[in-house]
Amino acid sequence: NAGVTQTPKFQVLKTGQSMTLQCAQDMNHNSMYWYRQDPGMGLRLIYYSASEGTTDKGEVPNGYNVSRLNKREFSLRLESAAPSQTSVYFCASSEPGGSRSYEQYFGPGTRLTVT
Amino acid sequence: RKEVEQDPGPFNVPEGATVAFNCTYSNSASQSFFWYRQDCRKEPKLLMSVYSSGNEDGRFTAQLNRASQYISLLIRDSKLSDSATYLCVVGPGHDKIIFGKGTRLHILP
Numbered sequence: 150n151a152g153v154t155q156t157p158k159f160q161v162l163k164t165g166q167s168m169t170l171q172c173a174q175d176m177n178h179n180s181m182y183w184y185r186q187d188p189g190m191g192l193r194l195i196y197y198s199a200s201e202g203t204t205d206k207g208e209v210p211n212g213y214n215v216s217r218l219n220k221r222e223f224s225l226r227l228e229s230a231a232p233s234q235t236s237v238y239f240c241a242s243s244e245p246g247g248s249r250s251y252e253q254y255f256g257p258g259t260r261l262t263v264t
Numbered sequence: 265r266k267e268v269e270q271d272p273g274p275f276n277v278p279e280g281a282t283v284a285f286n287c288t289y290s291n292s293a294s295q296s297f298f299w300y301r302q303d304c305r306k307e308p309k310l311l312m313s314v315y316s317s318g319n320e321d322g323r324f325t326a327q328l329n330r331a332s333q334y335i336s337l338l339i340r341d342s343k344l345s346d347s348a349t350y351l352c353v354v355g356p357g358h359d360k361i362i363f364g365k366g367t368r369l370h371i372l373p
Contacts, residue, residue, distance in 0.1 A: 184363075191365035192308070192351070239307055252298075253361075256309035258279075 150175055153256035154242050161262045162185055162230040169257050170225040174239030180227040180245045181223035182207075183215060192239070199245060217226065230263045237261070265361045266290065268354050274368040281342055285367045287352030288334045296355035297328055297335045301348045301365065308351055311337075339369075349372045 153174045162168055174181065183195040184207075193206030196215040204215050212234060214226045223242075229232055237260050241253040265307075267291055269288045270362035274339040277283045314335050325338040330360065335354075352364035 168356055177325075192363040194361070198373065252310055255309070 152176065152225075153240055154243055155256035155259050157259060158257065159260045161264065163225075163264055164231060166230050167226070167228050168230065169227075170238055170240075170261075171222070172224065172256055173222045174240075174242040174256075175221065176244075176254065177220070178242035178244050179220070180243045181217065182241040182243075183213075183223070183225045184239045184241065185209065186239060186258075187236050191205075195225065202231070203237075227255075230261075232263045235261060235263045252258050252262060268364040270350075270352050270367045272365060272367060274370050276370045276372055277344060277345060278343055278372050282338065282340050283369060285337045285340055285341075285350055286334050286368075287336070287354075287364055288303050288332075288358045289352075289362075290333070291354070292330075292333060294333075294354045297326075297353075298353040299324075299326060299335075299337050299362075300351040302328040302351055302354055303337070303348045306337055308363075342371050344373060349356075 156171045179200045182197040184192045186192050193209050195209055195213050197249055198204045198217040201220045216224045236256050239258050240256040243253045269308045272276040273276050273327050299311040301311045302308040312326055314328050317325045327336045347370050349366040349368045351366045354362045
């Protein structure tokens, strides 16, 4: 089992460019999440998908869109990248239901720099 | 009060010592509590859950104090490999999970 995989691992964009971050999990989890982590800010939830076919905004959704392509895959799109979106992006998955929702399994992250 | 608050550290502790972290939370209706560990430039990983009665896993002990709204993590006989950032996680509800900013721990040889 690969767990949660993310691509790419590193990316440099110019302001205004667009890109999609890919995430896939092979644990048959229903819930998937996108976080960003900035120095001194901790992990902040961008979007989440409680189950296939549903997506909801988290704490910091502006400037992002998501697609839950199927049960395995959850992508994050930056339509017009801004320097404020320079961050480390983590995808996570979990099995919903009571306390198990908090047992999140994270991918290795994507380090994004926007110049 | 911030939703989940932790001392950012760093805590510099000699190998073999005992170290304790606290985390306070603001929502008295919170039901689920966890500690995650994050190594430098790596993803967070679940360390342990925190149960009302307190729980232990080897050298690690977690406690919950609902009256004062804090949870704690105690690491005994610390090892060099314990050096990491420890994240407190609180769940007011199944669709709202709050991560603390983390406490950095350095174990000194």
